[in-house]
Amino acid sequence: MNATVAQTRRATDTASRYAATGLLIRLALRQSRALYVTWIAALTLTTVATVLAYERVVPPGANAELTMAALGGNPTMRAMLGPPFDLMNPGGFTMWRVGTFVAAALAWMAAFGVIRATRAEEEDGRLELLRAGAVGRRAPLTAAVLVAAAACLCTGVFIAVSLTAAAPPARSALAVGLGIALVGLVGAGIGAVTAQVSESARGARGLASAALGAAYLMRAVADGSAEASGLRPLAWLSPLEWAALARPYAAERWWVLVLPLALAVSLVWLGFRLESVRDHGAGLRSAGQGPARGAAGLSGVVGLAVRLHRSSLIGWAAGVAVFAVAMGSLSDAFSTMVSDLPELAEIFRRMGGGAQDLREAFYVAMLGLIVIVLAMLGVQVLGTLRREEERGHAELLLSTAVPRRGLALSHIVPAIAAPTVLMAICGALLGLNEALGAGSVEPMGRVAWAGLVLTPGVWVCVGVAMVLHGWLPQHAGLAWALVGWSLFVAWIGAVLGLPDWLRSATPFAALPTLPVESMDWIAVLLHTALAVVFVAVGLAGYRRRNIGGG
Amino acid sequence: MSAPIDISGLRKTFGSTVALDSLDLTVKAGEIHGFLGPNGSGKSTTIRVLLGLLRADGGTVRLLGGRPWEDAPALHRRLAYVPGDVSLWPNLTGGEAIDLLGRARGGIDEGRRAELLERFDLDPSKKGRTYSKGNRQKVALVAALASDVELLLLDEPTSGLDPLMERQFNEVISENRREGQSVLLSSHILTEVEALCDHVSIIKAGRVVESGTLAQLRHLTRTQVAATLRTPPPADFAALAGVHDLHVVGTRLTCQVDASGLSELLVRLAALGVDTLSSSPPTLEELFLRHYDERV
Numbered sequence: 077m078n079a080t081v082a083q084t085r086r087a088t089d090t091a092s093r094y095a096a097t098g099l100l101i102r103l104a105l106r107q108s109r110a111l112y113v114t115w116i117a118a119l120t121l122t123t124v125a126t127v128l129a130y131e132r133v134v135p136p137g138a139n140a141e142l143t144m145a146a147l148g149g150n151p152t153m154r155a156m157l158g159p160p161f162d163l164m165n166p167g168g169f170t171m172w173r174v175g176t177f178v179a180a181a182l183a184w185m186a187a188f189g190v191i192r193a194t195r196a197e198e199e200d201g202r203l204e205l206l207r208a209g210a211v212g213r214r215a216p217l218t219a220a221v222l223v224a225a226a227a228c229l230c231t232g233v234f235i236a237v238s239l240t241a242a243a244p245p246a247r248s249a250l251a252v253g254l255g256i257a258l259v260g261l262v263g264a265g266i267g268a269v270t271a272q273v274s275e276s277a278r279g280a281r282g283l284a285s286a287a288l289g290a291a292y293l294m295r296a297v298a299d300g301s302a303e304a305s306g307l308r309p310l311a312w313l314s315p316l317e318w319a320a321l322a323r324p325y326a327a328e329r330w331w332v333l334v335l336p337l338a339l340a341v342s343l344v345w346l347g348f349r350l351e352s353v354r355d356h357g358a359g360l361r362s363a364g365q366g367p368a369r370g371a372a373g374l375s376g377v378v379g380l381a382v383r384l385h386r387s388s389l390i391g392w393a394a395g396v397a398v399f400a401v402a403m404g405s406l407s408d409a410f411s412t413m414v415s416d417l418p419e420l421a422e423i424f425r426r427m428g429g430g431a432q433d434l435r436e437a438f439y440v441a442m443l444g445l446i447v448i449v450l451a452m453l454g455v456q457v458l459g460t461l462r463r464e465e466e467r468g469h470a471e472l473l474l475s476t477a478v479p480r481r482g483l484a485l486s487h488i489v490p491a492i493a494a495p496t497v498l499m500a501i502c503g504a505l506l507g508l509n510e511a512l513g514a515g516s517v518e519p520m521g522r523v524a525w526a527g528l529v530l531t532p533g534v535w536v537c538v539g540v541a542m543v544l545h546g547w548l549p550q551h552a553g554l555a556w557a558l559v560g561w562s563l564f565v566a567w568i569g570a571v572l573g574l575p576d577w578l579r580s581a582t583p584f585a586a587l588p589t590l591p592v593e594s595m596d597w598i599a600v601l602l603h604t605a606l607a608v609v610f611v612a613v614g615l616a617g618y619r620r621r622n623i624g625g626g
Numbered sequence: 627m628s629a630p631i632d633i634s635g636l637r638k639t640f641g642s643t644v645a646l647d648s649l650d651l652t653v654k655a656g657e658i659h660g661f662l663g664p665n666g667s668g669k670s671t672t673i674r675v676l677l678g679l680l681r682a683d684g685g686t687v688r689l690l691g692g693r694p695w696e697d698a699p700a701l702h703r704r705l706a707y708v709p710g711d712v713s714l715w716p717n718l719t720g721g722e723a724i725d726l727l728g729r730a731r732g733g734i735d736e737g738r739r740a741e742l743l744e745r746f747d748l749d750p751s752k753k754g755r756t757y758s759k760g761n762r763q764k765v766a767l768v769a770a771l772a773s774d775v776e777l778l779l780l781d782e783p784t785s786g787l788d789p790l791m792e793r794q795f796n797e798v799i800s801e802n803r804r805e806g807q808s809v810l811l812s813s814h815i816l817t818e819v820e821a822l823c824d825h826v827s828i829i830k831a832g833r834v835v836e837s838g839t840l841a842q843l844r845h846l847t848r849t850q851v852a853a854t855l856r857t858p859p860p861a862d863f864a865a866l867a868g869v870h871d872l873h874v875v876g877t878r879l880t881c882q883v884d885a886s887g888l889s890e891l892l893v894r895l896a897a898l899g900v901d902t903l904s905s906s907p908p909t910l911e912e913l914f915l916r917h918y919d920e921r922v
């Protein structure tokens with residue numbers, strides 16, 4: 077009798093903890109559906125486009141096998157893309173060329189989606205209103221994870237179905253879709269945990285990005301290192317690699333897929349545990365006291381900007397520095413090799429590698445990736461201008477003697493300067509290993525310069541973001557589309573055989589990739605001038621529009 | 627010396643919403659000017675136009691002798707602003723926010739800052755996101771009041787303050803008035819307006835519908851009269867000019883009367899013979915409710 081009562085009570089407790097989950101699912105869908113649909117469509121299309129491009133990229137003929145082997149053995153490609161298993165099959169090729177990238181992007185989407193529906197809503201006080209209703213304690217996180225998981229599953233299903241059509245057998249296509257979806261689910265788990273740890277959505281996003289970045293770096297180092305190296309097995313520690321390690325299209329190892337599933341479940345479980353021990357609105361650490369007086373430096377928008385960006389910039393600097401040093405250490409694996417196979421040179425060109433000197437090709441590829449990541453940093457730093465306005469801080473500051481231009485510049489300057497400085501540091505660190513080997517600093521300077529030559533592209537991105545902020549503040553998020561497009565083109569633009577005009581429609585395409593291409597001062601100066609014009613136009617708009625209202 | 631705030635014919639639209647529709651408002655030097663009106667009537671919009679945050683669509687606005695949009699930063703050295711819903715920087719302490727805002731305005735009076743922290747009983751070493759609503763409001767108040775400025779723009783500055791702190795606020799503002807500071811005070815707290823303001827403007831749907839001293843506004847409204855008479859009043863009593871809501875039960879009469887009709891009513895009552903008479907001025911609440919209510 078008593079047992080039944082206890083059981084019933086437990087059942088009711090459980091039910092009440094999840095009460096109104098359905099309502100919150102609908103709310104999360106309502107608020108984030110555009111975001112999810114965009115991501116799902118972009119990632120599915122990336123996969124489909126790659127598999128359809130296979131015939132074009134891989135020329136039929138006697139040398140096909142040889143070129144593919146050389147391609148798959150190229151450490152740059154391995155570091156960026158992961159281990160190739162069967163490149164002679166369109167499906168296997170697609171998994172290698174974009175599979176891990178799509179899985180990582182999906183994980184990122186899921187993590188940000190969960191944070192957006194939980195911590196961001198909590199920080200803005202909206203969740204408090206809901207929780208005051210008949211909404212269970214666990215309902216918000218449950219709903220957020222379910223929606224993100226559904227999005228991952230959708231992506232996986234779409235990919236599996238389209239690969240079944242384009243590259244049978246269905247079994248292998250399913251392995252690709254399932255692997256990608258499960259890695260995405262790990263991202264949802266990471267979001268569920270980081271959303272509990274940090275008391276701000278921004279901090280949670282930073283933590284999640286750091287975790288995913290570390291996982292990517294680990295597999296890049298493992299895959300890019302020499303075959304005999306003891307680092308190779310480290311790839312197993314990176315969840316982003318698990319989809320590839322299941323070997324779709326190359327004698328599937330299904331059991332590998334248990335790993336992401338188990339990790340995702342554990343992370344979500346951990347997220348719920350952490351949520352149950354923390355207060356609503358708080359992180360895991362309670363906020364301490366601080367100084368009662370502002371330091372002398374905190375006397376205007378410049379001092380404030382330093383305070384607002386300091387910790388995030390330190391995190392970024394540490395992250396990209398570790399990335400550059402680790403990737404640079406791979407350069408030992410390369411000997412300077414000039415291939416005598418004309419097909420190979422051609423295919424490298426099509427794959428977007430470019431140079432035949434493997435080490436230079438590696439630097440070019442890494443710099444091309446880093447510069448886009450740093451463009452994200454620039455757009456994010458500039459985004460502070462909008463957040464400050466949305467939260468009413470701009471209104472407070474502009475009610476003092478701060479001029480609008482000063483307020484805007486206090487974020488424009490770091491948005492331009494931070495990526496530029498970090499690019500130079502990254503380049504130098506990328507060349508560090510070669511410099512140590514050569515006993516000369518020349519490689520550091522050379523690679524740093526090659527990186528700096530690309531930064532006007534970042535400035536153009538920041539300029540576009542400023543134009544949007546000045547004239548169309550409600551559409552400021554479009555700047556991210558430009559960066560996303562640049563990443564897409566850099567990653568698979570060449571493979572897809574996109575028309576030249578489309579491929580050059582990014583802020584980076586026209587800039588010279590040293591040393592593969594020769595220095596093109598005109599392009600560099602034109603991009604710089606364009607960025608200056610954009611910033612000026614954006615500033616003009618910002619100075620003449622309403623603040624804190626349409 | 628010209629008026630610190632002089633607005634005439636101000637118009638501001640957001641898309642198809644007309645937020646301000648030919649608004650006139652003058653705040654004279656040294657005056658504490660109450661700015662009242664129902665929700666969404668345009669008080670905050672007016673203050674944002676004055677701060678140069680919103681661009682006026684029409685009309686002229688003079689602020690401290692300058693133009694609020696064009697001369698914004700220079701004018702802002704001479705004024706301070708407190709919004710009704712203060713959001714602080716999460717990773718700055720209250721003390722840091724006060725210093726930041728004060729210095730950004732061009733300087734802060736150290737003695738005054740310490741005194742105000744004391745009077746408002748505010749701990750400046752807490753992080754922005756850990757303050758309670760009222761304490762967040764106090765941070766903005768201290769930042770504004772600690773500066774030596776000519777004009778205060780206050781948009782529901784005491785929302786969230788406890789009664790003790792509200793009294794402190796009233797005292798500080800009254801002291802500042804003696805030093806000649808002008809204040810535009812938007813508020814829904816009528817006792818605060820009554821205690822502080824020399825002059826009151828009531829805004830409705832983007833237009834100032836009434837403006838004057840409290841005494842003048844009272845004058846515009848009705849007095850409640852109750853009397854016991856010796857003889858029952860005749861039927862035509864209801865037709866007296868300015869008499870409303872007349873109720874007669876036997877010899878007992880209650881009614882409301884416009885200021886213009888009061889003398890006439892008293893003469894007529896006296897003619898009937900009065901046993902008891904009580905008259906009460908309208909409460910402030912009645913006064914404003916009449917202005918807020920669409921139907922009146």
Ligand SMILES: Nc1ncnc2c1ncn2[C@@H]1O[C@H](COP(=O)(O)OP(=O)(O)OP(=O)(O)O)[C@@H](O)[C@H]1O
Nearest residue numbers: 624625626640643645664665666667668669670671
């Ligand atoms: N940025 C904006 N975009 C569109 N409409 C706006 C905007 N800001 C204000 N409005 C509209 O202008 C009108 C006046 O708003 P305002 O905030 O000035 O009212 P208020 O008098 O301050 O009200 P409350 O007493 O609630 O603070 C409202 O109808 C409001 O919806």
Ligand SMILES: [Mg+2]
Nearest residue numbers: 669670671781
């Ligand atoms: Mg308002």
